[in-house]
Amino acid sequence: MRAASRAQVSVFERLRDLPALFRGGDLTRRFGWTSKTASQYLYLWKRRGLVQGLGGHSDVYANLLASRHPDWEGAVVMAMPSAVLIGIEALRRAGWTTQLVQRPAVAVKTGHPVFKTDHFDVLTREPHWFDQVASGIEGNLGEGLRTLRPAWALADLLHDTGWEHSGLSPDDIEWSQAAGAERDWRAALKAFGLAPVALSDVTVSPRTHQPRISGARSHGRQRRPAKA
Numbered sequence: 001m002r003a004a005s006r007a008q009v010s011v012f013e014r015l016r017d018l019p020a021l022f023r024g025g026d027l028t029r030r031f032g033w034t035s036k037t038a039s040q041y042l043y044l045w046k047r048r049g050l051v052q053g054l055g056g057h058s059d060v061y062a063n064l065l066a067s068r069h070p071d072w073e074g075a076v077v078m079a080m081p082s083a084v085l086i087g088i089e090a091l092r093r094a095g096w097t098t099q100l101v102q103r104p105a106v107a108v109k110t111g112h113p114v115f116k117t118d119h120f121d122v123l124t125r126e127p128h129w130f131d132q133v134a135s136g137i138e139g140n141l142g143e144g145l146r147t148l149r150p151a152w153a154l155a156d157l158l159h160d161t162g163w164e165h166s167g168l169s170p171d172d173i174e175w176s177q178a179a180g181a182e183r184d185w186r187a188a189l190k191a192f193g194l195a196p197v198a199l200s201d202v203t204v205s206p207r208t209h210q211p212r213i214s215g216a217r218s219h220g221r222q223r224r225p226a227k228a
Helices: 004-018 028-032 035-047 074-078 085-094 127-132 150-160 162-166 182-192
Strands: 021-023 049-053 062-064 084-086 104-107 119-124 146-148
Touching: 004 035, 021 028, 021 074, 028 035, 035 049, 062 074, 062 150, 085 104, 085 146, 085 150, 104 127, 146 150, 150 162, 150 182
Parallel strands: 084 146, 104 119
Antiparallel strands: 021 062, 049 062, 084 104
């Protein structure tokens, strides 16, 4: 019993020595373990509910002893540094909609690390798309999850899917919040090669007349990544 108690204390001491987010590979350097030993400990910690993985083969874990509410956005940035928050969640955080999504969407650059996770809908985008939206991204690498500004996020949604498949209708948008974003909206339409429709003209309900947002699909459809 005493030996088991000492082993249990050792487990908690090790986890207290780890940050809230860590990589499995960090264990070999921090504790001098082999990769096999590190994998065994991670397996045991996950079974005991002491750590939780981001998902896939990302090798990024949340230390639940440090926080019962992991910073999954930070974990995404650790595993997929090119990630940018897009879609409905980007609109919601800017106050443009109250719609909630089960999993926020992030765009990750094709050819860069991509991992499946239960916490985000991970979509790959070509490097050209990242060039297109560069002036519409808020935040910097190394400072948390970057985000498309709302006018850009809306233009991207309509460009890619249209209202029919976006998960939103014009009635879901808080147009009073969007009123001052015409300059951003025009820049986004130009970047995506879309017709110059005023933001104020997109407010009509799809049940009546709906302005058509059209243009060349320069970045292709969003798609989920293959197994990673």
